[in-house]
Amino acid sequence: MTVATILVVDDSGYARRLLRQTLEPLGHAVVEAGSGLAGLEAYAVHAPDLVLLDLTMEDMGGLEVLGRLREMNPGARVIVVSADIQRSTGRQVADAGAFRFLAKPAEPAELAEAVQAALAQEDG
């Protein structure tokens, strides 16, 4: 089991708590950001191993955040966790370079598996 620092970017404090509740018992350190901009700042400060990113946020949408993260670090590992589960959204997320697209609320087992797979991925 790889233990990592994981940045959770979601404007819902409740959603962040649900994710933290799954991640911390697995030994991961969780950093939270409550907006897209705060997420970019937190990424620069904490250099996390993985980002869990919501799409629908008021200040900056998750797809834009994802684009900027990959400009900052082309090897950034990002799992999108969103309520918007349209097929077209899934395609946009994949095209933008996300590792995985999970529907909210993410089931703990599914989230743990996706996180482990993302962390096991080779850089870049």
Add this chain to the structure above:
Amino acid sequence: MRLTDLETDALNELFNVGLHRAAASLSDLTGKRVTVDLPRLWVCSMDELKERLVEVVTGDLATVHQFFGGAIAGDAVLMLEYVKAVQLADLMTGGDVALGGRLDESAREVVAEIGNVVLSSCLGAFGNMLRVAVSFAVPRIQIESLDGMMRSVVIERERGTPYALVAATRFSLEGLEISGFLIVVIGVKSLELVSRALTERVG
């Protein structure tokens, strides 16, 4: 009733998931991308809800009501301006129904079925998140004015509590002039149960 920040946040997330799930079903049905505004949540009276809606809809409406019960009870409504409902029925059937710009019986059945699928997705997501069974009644389509719709919204009958939790979002189908509203109304009694169930999940 006063909600804590965590309860408010949890309710926002519940409706965010439910209303987006409904939008995804509509996208699957129509083959079109559906754009959804950020869902809005209010604890308000039915009069206040009407005041909010009167600013954004005009003319007759085609509404599909899906009453739900079980651990939580309320009314989920797909609300379309009449002309938009005609366009939606047209889109779904390649122009076989809604002839002459009217919602005849066949066209109404099409819109009712769309409402059924879309609203059931939303309510199913509520059940999953709350870990409770939510049962739905057969969907009911009505052509009515906004006044009529407000009268037909069914919430728990609670003495002295005319307020309800209302979640609403506007959606539109990309590349088309079709847009409408998804509205979920639950009574204050259910609201307490929902808040408790959600916050218990995060300790």
